[in-house]
Amino acid sequence: MxxxxxxxxxxxxxxxxxxxxxxxxxxxxxxxxxxxxxxxVYWALSSLALMRKLHVLPQDTILDYVLSCYHSDVAAFSGxxxxxxxxxxxxxxxxxxxxxxxxxxxxxxxxxxxxAALQRPDGSFAGDKWGEIDTRFxxxxxxCAAILRRSHLLDVPAAVRYVLRCQxxxxxxxxxxxxxxxxxxxxxxxxxxYLADAMDEMTREDRERLALWLCERQLPCGGLNGRPDKxxxxxxxxxxxxxxxxxxxxxxxxxxxxxxxIGRSEDxxxxxxxxxxxxxxxxxxxxxxxxxxxxxxxxxxADIHPAYALTTDxxxxxxxxxx
Amino acid sequence: xxxxxxxxxxxxxxxxxxxxxxxxAAELIRKALQLRKQTLIYPLDTSFREKYLVVERALETNxxxxxxxxxxxxxFLLRCEHDSPETVLSLWKEELFLTTRALQRHxxxxxxxxxxxxxxxxxxxxxxxxxxxxxxxxxxxQKLSQYMLFKDGRNFHGWAHRMRVKSVLISxxxxxxxQLEREELAFVEEKINDDFSNYSAWHHRSVLLPKVHDQSSExxxxxxxxxxxxxxxxxxxxxxxxxxxxxxxxxxxxxxMKAHVQTRLLEDELMACNELLEIEPxxxxxxxxxxxxxxxxxxxxxAEAVIDDxxxxxxxxxxxxxxxxxxxxxxxxx
Ligand SMILES: [Zn+2]
Numbered sequence: 001m002x003x004x005x006x007x008x009x010x011x012x013x014x015x016x017x018x019x020x021x022x023x024x025x026x027x028x029x030x031x032x033x034x035x036x037x038x039x040x041v042y043w044a045l046s047s048l049a050l051m052r053k054l055h056v057l058p059q060d061t062i063l064d065y066v067l068s069c070y071h072s073d074v075a076a077f078s079g080x081x082x083x084x085x086x087x088x089x090x091x092x093x094x095x096x097x098x099x100x101x102x103x104x105x106x107x108x109x110x111x112x113x114x115x116a117a118l119q120r121p122d123g124s125f126a127g128d129k130w131g132e133i134d135t136r137f138x139x140x141x142x143x144c145a146a147i148l149r150r151s152h153l154l155d156v157p158a159a160v161r162y163v164l165r166c167q168x169x170x171x172x173x174x175x176x177x178x179x180x181x182x183x184x185x186x187x188x189x190x191x192x193x194y195l196a197d198a199m200d201e202m203t204r205e206d207r208e209r210l211a212l213w214l215c216e217r218q219l220p221c222g223g224l225n226g227r228p229d230k231x232x233x234x235x236x237x238x239x240x241x242x243x244x245x246x247x248x249x250x251x252x253x254x255x256x257x258x259x260x261x262i263g264r265s266e267d268x269x270x271x272x273x274x275x276x277x278x279x280x281x282x283x284x285x286x287x288x289x290x291x292x293x294x295x296x297x298x299x300x301x302a303d304i305h306p307a308y309a310l311t312t313d314x315x316x317x318x319x320x321x322x323x
Numbered sequence: 324x325x326x327x328x329x330x331x332x333x334x335x336x337x338x339x340x341x342x343x344x345x346x347x348a349a350e351l352i353r354k355a356l357q358l359r360k361q362t363l364i365y366p367l368d369t370s371f372r373e374k375y376l377v378v379e380r381a382l383e384t385n386x387x388x389x390x391x392x393x394x395x396x397x398x399f400l401l402r403c404e405h406d407s408p409e410t411v412l413s414l415w416k417e418e419l420f421l422t423t424r425a426l427q428r429h430x431x432x433x434x435x436x437x438x439x440x441x442x443x444x445x446x447x448x449x450x451x452x453x454x455x456x457x458x459x460x461x462x463x464x465q466k467l468s469q470y471m472l473f474k475d476g477r478n479f480h481g482w483a484h485r486m487r488v489k490s491v492l493i494s495x496x497x498x499x500x501x502q503l504e505r506e507e508l509a510f511v512e513e514k515i516n517d518d519f520s521n522y523s524a525w526h527h528r529s530v531l532l533p534k535v536h537d538q539s540s541e542x543x544x545x546x547x548x549x550x551x552x553x554x555x556x557x558x559x560x561x562x563x564x565x566x567x568x569x570x571x572x573x574x575x576x577x578x579x580m581k582a583h584v585q586t587r588l589l590e591d592e593l594m595a596c597n598e599l600l601e602i603e604p605x606x607x608x609x610x611x612x613x614x615x616x617x618x619x620x621x622x623x624x625x626a627e628a629v630i631d632d633x634x635x636x637x638x639x640x641x642x643x644x645x646x647x648x649x650x651x652x653x654x655x656x657x
Contacts, residue, residue, distance in 0.1 A: 034352070035388050082356040083390040130393060131445075132437045169529035169570035179483045180526040205573060215640050216562060222639075227477070228522045228562050233325070251642035267329075280327040 008293070008300050009268055013286065014053050016271025017044050020283055036079040038069050042092040043287035045099055049311050050290045050301045059100060066096050067105065075110035086128045087118060091140040095310060098147050098318050112150040115141045122165075123158030124176070134175045135166055139188035142195040143308065147318050151195075160198045163189045167202070171210030183217060183226040186210070187239040194246045194307040207247055214240050215252035222257030223276065233275045234265045234285045237292030242306035245295055255296050262289050348384045352391075355381040359394045365405045367398070379421060386425035386432035395421075396441065403451040411451050418442055419460065423467065430471055436480050444491045458495060464488045469510075476514060477523050504534045519554040520561040529570060539579045544588065547571055552595055555609070559599060565608040568592070569615060589616050607637055614647060623651035 020040075033040060041062065048054045068081045070093060076085035077093030090111065097103045118126045118141065125137040138159055145151045165177040166189060172181025173189035190210075193199050202210070217224040217240050223232025224240045237258060244250045264277040266289070272281025273289035294304040305315040355378045361371070375398070382391050399418060403411050422439040425432060442448060443461055465488060471481035489507060493500045508531040514524035536543050548571060554564035571577060572592060577585055596613045599606060610633050617626035627648060634644045 034349070035385075035390065079389070082359070084393050086389065128393075130396065130437070130441060132433075132440075168526060169574060170526070170566045174479070175483055176486070178486050178527075178530045180479050180523050182479060209569065209573070212643060213566065215643050218639055220639075227479075228566075229520060230477070249642070249646070252640060252646070253642070254639035257639060274327075274329070275325050278329055279325075280329050282327075 008298070009266070009271065010051050010053075010300060012268065012271035013273075013290070014048065014051060014056060014271075016267070016281065016286065017047050017283065018056060019271075020044060034080055035083055036089070038066065038077060038079050038089045038096075039092045040283055041066065042095050043283045045096060046310070047283070047287045047290050049099055049314075050287075050294055050304060052302055054099065062096075063100065063102060063105070066093055069093060070106060072107070075107055075114050084128065087115065087125065087137050087140045087144075088127060090115070091144050094144045094147050098310060098314055101317065103148065103318075108148040108150060112145050112148055112153045115144055116153050116155075119155055119159070121158075123155065123160070123162030125159070135163060135173060135185055135192070136175065136188045138163060139192045139195075142192050146195050147308070149318070149322070156196050160193065160196045160201060163192050164201055167206060167210075170213045171206050171208075172213050181213065181227065183214070183224070183236050183239040183243070186214065186243050190243045190246050191307045199246065211244060211247050211249040211252055214244050214247075215249070218253045218258065222254065222259075222261035224253070224258065231276070232261065234262060234273055234292070235275065235288040237262055238288040238295075241292050241295045242309075245306040250295065259293065259296055259298075262292060265289060348381075351377055351381040351384055352388060355388075355391050355394070359390065363397060363401050365401055367402075382421065382425055382435075383428070386422075386429045386435040389434040389437075392434045392438045395438070400447065403448070408451070408453070412453065412456060415442060415448070415452055426467075426471065430475065430478055431480055433480070436484055440484065440487055440491075443488065461488060461492050461495065465510075472514070476518060476521050479523065482523055482527060501535070504531060507531055508535050515554070519558050520563055522563040522566075525563045525567045529567060533575075538576055541580060541584055544571065544576055544580065547576070548588065548592065556599060559603050559606040559609055562608055565612055568612060573615065573619065586620065589620050592616055593620070605636060607633070610636070618647070618650055623653075627651045 045054060045057070045062070048056060066077075069077045069079070069083075069089065071078060071085045074085050076087070077089040078085045079089045083089075094103070094106075094111070097105060115125075118128070118137070120126065120133065124133045124135075125141045126133055127137045141154060142151070142156070142159060145154050162177070163173070166173045166179070166185075168174060168181045170181050172183075173185050174180050174182060175185050179185075190199075193201065199207075216228070217226070217236060219225060219232050221232055223234070224236040225232050226236050226239065241250060241253070241258075244252060261277075262273065265274050265279070265285070266272075267274065267281045270281065272283070272286045274281050275285050290301060291304050291309070294301040295306065303312040304310070305312050308315045354374070358371075358374050358377065367375075378391055378394060382388060382395075386392075395418065399414060402414060406414070419439065419442055422435050422442075425435040426439075429435065443457070443464060449457060465485060468481045468485045468488070471478050475481070485507070489503055493503060496503075508528070511524050511527045511531060514521050515528065518524075532538070532547070538544075548568070551564050551568045551571065555561070555568065558564070572589060577588065580588065593613065593616045596609050596616065599609050600613065603609065610629055614626050614629040614633065617623070617629065630644050630648050630651070634641050637644075
């Protein structure tokens, strides 16, 4: 397996992440991602944590920023200081606090109670008070509750029933019941079932069909796509692989070829990874590239948990029986 | 984020222009978010109304600014409470038109689709819009997604929006449910016939068929198998039809058949695969299907021979084929 495994340029990637803060203020038109800056911080910090370099950024400054996105009136996080609270960003906020072991800075009871208020009678979750339904929000809800050790405040069996209703003819999952399978949604739904300890609720035939659909995402170039007949993209290295990992079938794809593809998307001059070879790096794909490589057993990187999307030492800390 | 080529970064005058545009867009968004902090009091004064235009322009620039859409909903609901019904109706249409403009340029902006659905679906909004006008808008709504799917037949936002709008329509006109499902199936079939490789359309066929047809009938399944066979005979290397085929024979549809019918159908399909493989011996998905059919027929030894070919032809998935081989041994014992 080691044949195509070159050494990662850790120092360059660390420098790239650390330099991001300055970059947003100059050339790259990052106003497109400003509304989800908190998730950007999570991707940046997770990239560093995977490289075992979380400490290179000033924790206090970051926590100040993260808490500036926390709305204590509704106990939820927003995508940036001026934005509205939304479940997508509550997850990012909770994940970041978990990484720093600072979960006590928020009111966990109220955070999870407010998430519970977003659950619908059919088990699905809305992203915020405006009522958009999506299985991404189910994953966010279950993961926040798991990290905060309050899953019992949600109706987990109903959530599982809804997720299973979203499973399609090809074994994959979509954003709502009846919507087309997409690797990102597959990750959210399989992750939800995993967190709910309900993987066995899928039949063996359904799991097998799903894993086949997932391994068919690998294209001759070695990269993975997110749906049939679409282009390869580094971010699916995470969504497809983590799903296969939870299903126990990571070996259904060609790891060497995928590692080589991710390697070709690496910027070995300025650091970071792009969506595919020849494109410009960004923090999102940098995280998903490193996370994918970690799942494939790269020894330069810390291990990542396929459902929690956090390094396993953090997962251990948040899941170990409390004293 | 996606598809920005390295080395194509502009320089000189071009760079200056891009920077200026970026700064202008960021400034628009900043102003709009600033306005959002103001407490809304009715009547909205002239200075607010003037400034409010900036929100529209910011959303046209970047419709992913989810907070600005929420801002618009708040302003709209406030005006619903106080303005005349005529004004509210025209405001409502303006909101819909704003999402159309945003989606034409950014067809994958989640919050713009969400805002549009909210205008059509929300119960509070419905209280303020005359029911005929609302019904008319919902009925003609599928034209938008039709247009979006004409531009990109795989846009899953467009497809999901169709489903959501159909549910709204069914909730208004429950007596038309089966007719609406049939019309949607006809739309999907048109999409498949336009392009056999449109995976999204095959997916939606699998969702709609059970709603329209009696699936327990053998005639239904046989006709469906005939239909899918045409597709993979025409384009044997396109995976859509094959995934669909597998579902018919290993998923819910086949499970509804009696055992002897199942066996006969599996044997028929095996024959169809063999015929195709005579012409196209390297058709991978036909081989995968053949292996699967042989396994279902408990003919493990023959399946193993097919798996040998697959491993040679498709080494990237050798892990999967190894697993299938394991299933062959289980099927020997059975
Ligand atoms: Zn990507």
